[in-house]
Amino acid sequence: MILVNELAFGVFNVSGAFFAIEDACPHAGASLSHGIVEGDVVRCRIHHWRFCVRSGTYLDERKPSCNVRSYPVRVVGEQVQIELDHKSLLKRNPKQDLKPT
Numbered sequence: 001m002i003l004v005n006e007l008a009f010g011v012f013n014v015s016g017a018f019f020a021i022e023d024a025c026p027h028a029g030a031s032l033s034h035g036i037v038e039g040d041v042v043r044c045r046i047h048h049w050r051f052c053v054r055s056g057t058y059l060d061e062r063k064p065s066c067n068v069r070s071y072p073v074r075v076v077g078e079q080v081q082i083e084l085d086h087k088s089l090l091k092r093n094p095k096q097d098l099k100p101t
């Protein structure tokens with residue numbers, strides 16, 4: 001997990017390619033970077049929702065409101081850099097985005 005302006009990002013290494021997504025699970029806010037990674041999928045350790053680390057897509061249902069943001073990443077020397085814009089730095093309340101099913 002990487003913190004920038006109090007926002008947490010999860011960075012994942014998938015066979016040498018790096019990907020960054022917002023770290024807070026939209027279900028109840030658990031850290032996705034502490035989840036279980038299988039290939040390019042991370043499973044939240046609390047209630048097991050699954051997300052693609054490449055795109056941030058929530059994989060268990062077709063429910064775009066549960067996707068997490070993904071961020072462009074580049075490797076410069078030994079650094080993994082995340083590209084952030086103004087929108088990226090706005091704080092998000094994960095529960096705010098959930099819609100009743």
Ligand code: FES
Pocket residue numbers: 025026027028029030044045046047048049
């Ligand atoms: S907090 Fe992640 S699935 Fe519930």
